[in-house]
Amino acid sequence: MSGISGWPSLTVRAAVLAVIVILSPEGGRALESSAAEVGELLKIQAQVQSKLDAVSRAVVAVEAGDGAASGVIVSADGLVMTAAHVTSNPGRAITLILADGRRVSGKSLGVDTWTDAAMMRIDGNKKDWPHVSLCRDLRVAKPGSWCFGLGHPGGFDRSRGPVLRVGHVLKQTPNRLHTDCVLMGGDSGGPLFNLNGEVIGIHSQIWESRDQNVHVSVAPFLRGWDALKKSGVVNTWAMGAGGWLGVHTRISPGAELEVAEVAKDSPAARAGLLAGDIIVTLDGERMLDQPQFSTAISSRASGETISIQVKSKAGPRVVDVKLGTKPPEGN
């Protein structure tokens, strides 16, 4: 997977001709030969078009270092949501280009590099920036629901303006949305909307094929809002959809999955997981690397009890942990 803030960092490997939207046998939904389908298409078109003008005005192009990216203004006083790989660190000077071509200066605020969520603020005291609202209940962004994306692929182009993509949510994980709204370099940080014109995600990453486009969902933004606004570097612990374990892992010199740190007062700490423990299995499933482990954790709910088989110098043991709810983030 690769970031898409600028061409140099973008590596797209295989030439896979995939699919967007419908009428496609390979990935998108096949268009049924029913009247309802076309009726739905026209309804979707009308909904997208009714929101497009207003939300486009809040989309910005972002120049951070030598990368071109995107962002979206989410408050009248100039808070801007973007991707963490666009800003990298809090406190950086950023140039933002508004829809009408005006360039304004801003600063990067907090970043959550684990989920790729980040915030910026436009300099000055203006209180009437064009802005969009956030979707506060992501449960509506179910697989199969329609969405649309905007951004500045390839960088800002005044005569072209922001570029629209209409597609579907394909998958939702605790921190991410996968869609067939096709993204490319320069789109990073740009907004993904539901049909009400509310932000449901921020463009983050692409995989090889055209229907593999990944967006940070608004969930980590909402969770870490205050910390992100205060320029905090947010550490998102391994967490589930409300469930929380409270460990940082790393790959040990022996290429095993090792507990690097246990958060104080966390479910992991209470259950007796220790730094240095090697994680062997989770509920019987062999754990080989960090993405696999974090996915396994994050797919479980708060309150669920998991069984982790670990080994250490003292020998092997089984630790049962009841996943908790994550405390507020930021530091």
Add this chain to the structure above:
Amino acid sequence: MKRALFAILHFAAAVIHAETPAAAPHDPRKTAAETAIRIEKPDGTLVGTGVIVTPDGYFLTKASEALKLDALSFRLPDNTVAKAREVRRNVRFDLVLGQIVKAAGLVPVKWNESKSIALGQWLLAPKQGGRETRLGVMSARRREIKGGSAAIGIRMAETNATDGVQITGIAEDSPAAAAGLKEDDVLVAIAGDVIKEYKAVHELIRSREPGEELEIQYRRDGKVSKCTVRLASRNRVLSNWTGEDYANGGISIRTDNFQEIIQHDIPLGPADMGGPLLNLLGQAVGINIARVDRVTTFALPMEIFWPSVQQWIAEDRHPPRAEAR
């Protein structure tokens, strides 16, 4: 797939008729699939897509992807394979008008104006020469795409050699790479002109159009050989020197220098260019003219070329007679 699309268009037509009784009647079966021609190399590889514009076989396709019509095969919607003759080639539009030999009773596209197409409006296009149909939306402002000059993707030694110019670098996935040129080859002649200095090469190539073919003589290990290089848009070559396939499926040879375009997000490949861009009623509003990158395809709006094309067809059917003495 075809059957599904028919049903859609039929329904769409019903809606329109119900709401606007005065709307021009149209045949909903005239779909992307029925009006597209699959343009193939002798080995069956798809090189481009054509759009049928008259029942007697006049068709349009993208000029820079379909160089010599007489060397290509044309698979018609009924799956028969035909030959075609070239009628007119136009660099400004990057279109070529051809006619299928001995064709009759083909289903031409129905044109409709494109000016009312708005951002976010659904559009359809044939893929794989009409075997599939894909959907997308108009995705950015209608505009001119500047550009124009050509490139082949080589870097040259900037010295004043007298016996040719040495190639010091080749762009990946470039015309030069496709023609088999290699680093350290020495350019001896281009299109018959003997090459004495690198500036002359620049001038020669930049003065040509993307899609044109040039014969190149080069020296490798003391031996002179020939190859044919097909020029691409300069912007395309320079912006993608390392040949990463950002577009997932490749991009067109010519991607710029268009008077006006409609941009859309239908997932097409370079060989789908030349086919029609249709609205939900199955009416053609333009021709797909350039696959540009992962998110961008350009189509020429019908208003740009259709008046000229009609004139070319009329002139071809009724050539001015030689005056009697």
